[in-house]
Amino acid sequence: MLRVRNLSVGYGAEPVLEGIDLEVKTGEFASLIGPSGSGKTSVLRAVTRLLQPLAGSIELDLEPNDIGFLFQDDALLPWRTARQNVALGLRIRGNAVKEAENVADHWLGRLGLGVFGDRYPRQLSGGQRKRVAIAQVLALRPKLLLMDEPFASLDAIVRTRITQELLAWVEQEHMAVLLVTHDLEEAISVSDVVYVLSQGPRAGIRARHEIPIPRPRNLLETRRDPCFAPLLTTLWDDLSAASVTDDSTQ
Amino acid sequence: MKRLLDHTTVRRVVALLLLLALWETASRLNWLDPFYAPAPSAIGKVLFSLFAEGQIWTHLEATFSAAMLGLVAGLALGIVLGFVAALMPLLAQLIEPVMILLNAIPRVILAPLFVIWLGIELASKVALALILVAVLIFFAVYSGIKEVDQRLVERVRTLGGDRRVLIREVYVPSVTAWIMGSLKVAVGFAFTGAIVGEFVASSRGLGYLLQFAQSSYNAALTIALITLIMAFVIVLFAISEWLERRLLRWRYV
Ligand SMILES: Nc1ncnc2c1ncn2[C@@H]1O[C@H](COP(=O)(O)OP(=O)(O)O)[C@@H](O)[C@H]1O
Numbered sequence: 001m002l003r004v005r006n007l008s009v010g011y012g013a014e015p016v017l018e019g020i021d022l023e024v025k026t027g028e029f030a031s032l033i034g035p036s037g038s039g040k041t042s043v044l045r046a047v048t049r050l051l052q053p054l055a056g057s058i059e060l061d062l063e064p065n066d067i068g069f070l071f072q073d074d075a076l077l078p079w080r081t082a083r084q085n086v087a088l089g090l091r092i093r094g095n096a097v098k099e100a101e102n103v104a105d106h107w108l109g110r111l112g113l114g115v116f117g118d119r120y121p122r123q124l125s126g127g128q129r130k131r132v133a134i135a136q137v138l139a140l141r142p143k144l145l146l147m148d149e150p151f152a153s154l155d156a157i158v159r160t161r162i163t164q165e166l167l168a169w170v171e172q173e174h175m176a177v178l179l180v181t182h183d184l185e186e187a188i189s190v191s192d193v194v195y196v197l198s199q200g201p202r203a204g205i206r207a208r209h210e211i212p213i214p215r216p217r218n219l220l221e222t223r224r225d226p227c228f229a230p231l232l233t234t235l236w237d238d239l240s241a242a243s244v245t246d247d248s249t250q
Numbered sequence: 251m252k253r254l255l256d257h258t259t260v261r262r263v264v265a266l267l268l269l270l271a272l273w274e275t276a277s278r279l280n281w282l283d284p285f286y287a288p289a290p291s292a293i294g295k296v297l298f299s300l301f302a303e304g305q306i307w308t309h310l311e312a313t314f315s316a317a318m319l320g321l322v323a324g325l326a327l328g329i330v331l332g333f334v335a336a337l338m339p340l341l342a343q344l345i346e347p348v349m350i351l352l353n354a355i356p357r358v359i360l361a362p363l364f365v366i367w368l369g370i371e372l373a374s375k376v377a378l379a380l381i382l383v384a385v386l387i388f389f390a391v392y393s394g395i396k397e398v399d400q401r402l403v404e405r406v407r408t409l410g411g412d413r414r415v416l417i418r419e420v421y422v423p424s425v426t427a428w429i430m431g432s433l434k435v436a437v438g439f440a441f442t443g444a445i446v447g448e449f450v451a452s453s454r455g456l457g458y459l460l461q462f463a464q465s466s467y468n469a470a471l472t473i474a475l476i477t478l479i480m481a482f483v484i485v486l487f488a489i490s491e492w493l494e495r496r497l498l499r500w501r502y503v
Pocket residue numbers: 011016034035036037038039040041042043200
């Protein structure tokens with residue numbers, strides 16, 4: 001579904017990441033973990049063509065319209081209501097306003113925000129804004145969902161709840177996912193495969209691990225799976241090795 | 251009474267009335283020279299007679315038309331130039347230095363030139379109000395567009411939005427917010443332009459009357475006219491505020 005080969009991205013001539021190879025197969029849930037500043041967001045921006053790669057290729061066997069992007073922050077249009085924000089993508093794709101807003105209401109309802117359609121973003125809590133952002137993306141029925149640390153700003157309770165819901169949506173809509181995160185436990189509990197980034201500058205993929213826990217997942221139960229703890233240790237070692245090697249070269 | 255005094259507006263009105271009462275008393279007790287500081291009642295009488303005798307209307311009309319035409323034209327010109335400069339970098343290289351220069355000078359110094367070019371009638375006053383407003387609004391729009399939240403731009407682009415959608419969904423609303431922030435200042439500028447234009451050369455208008463009042467050392471008429479202009483600006487401020495709350499509803503809900 002998505003194949004990234006030998007990708008280099010950066011701002012100006014100096015690459016932030018170099019020689020990135022990763023793949024997300026149909027229906028697969030992949031995560032990319034790395035420390036802050038290693039270039040995770042930059043990879044997603046390259047995949048969505050917001051950032052021109054310095055080198056390498058990004059192969060997608062789907063239309064650009066089939067990609068959904070859930071951003072790190074929940075910046076919604078402040079001058080549009082929740083309903084209008086969700087309807088925006090549909091309207092851009094040619095739906096009439098009325099029709100788009102009906103679909104938007106439907107998705108807001110499915111995300112438990114049925115009564116908040118008329119509210120402006122500043123009238124919603126962080127968790128509610130995040131749900132609106134999710135509705136905005138899901139309403140477009142993407143086949144590949146890109147997520148950039150989507151829940152980093154939420155408190156633990158809301159975060160667990162929304163992540164669990166999102167997992168259910170991923171199963172129901174048969175989406176392939178590329179999740180970017182710095183949270184190892186989150187990556188292990190939700191993904192089929194985890195890519196570990198080394199520390200930048202010129203970060204690269206340091207390791208790839210398959211997570212042999214059956215899907216659908218339950219966030220709390222996966223943590224009790226016998227392979228969870230050993231995987232966590234391995235990933236930790238990979239990540240810290242990545243930073244140590246890098247420190248020594250500086 | 252105490253409940254009533256909790257309202258800011260009520261407190262302000264009470265303070266104003268107290269000040270006027272004090273002023274009036276001071277005048278009646280001859281503590282103030284009526285040649286320099288006539289009593290509020292005397293000023294009120296002048297104001298009343300201005301309207302009662304009906305001569306004020308033609309002056310009001312002149313100043314008001316100049317200010318309003320200048321305001322509307324200045325808004326339009328500032329918005330167009332701001333968008334053009336922000337979206338077409340090549341033209342920005344031409345427009346920006348001119349605007350920076352116009353912004354740096356006290357623009358009222360252009361008044362004599364406008365009189366030479368456009369005559370002593372309405373046109374020269376409109377032009378001065380226009381240039382005062384247009385430069386202000388240009389910078390509101392230009393910097394408004396340049397400082398648009400890039401996260402919103404990226405968001406709309408990943409949803410599939412092209413340039414047209416971006417302008418409609420992101421640029422226009424965020425620029426509206428900037429313009430509304432400058433609207434009150436623009437109203438003040440429009441009146442400054444109209445009245446200063448009338449000072450320089452005119453045959454009617456509040457600026458012309460003020461000029462006349464000053465040359466005949468008529469302090470009561472001068473203060474009456476200033477009061478009148480203030481009253482108009484306060485009304486226009488209220489309208490601006492109402493407009494702002496309507497257009498920027500998302501900010502006030
Ligand atoms: N717009 C930008 N211009 C210049 N440098 C940037 C920009 N965005 C990110 N960077 C740099 O690129 C590196 C990777 O950033 P980012 O992809 O946001 O990392 P992450 O998402 O892993 O925290 C950082 O060192 C950051 O300073």
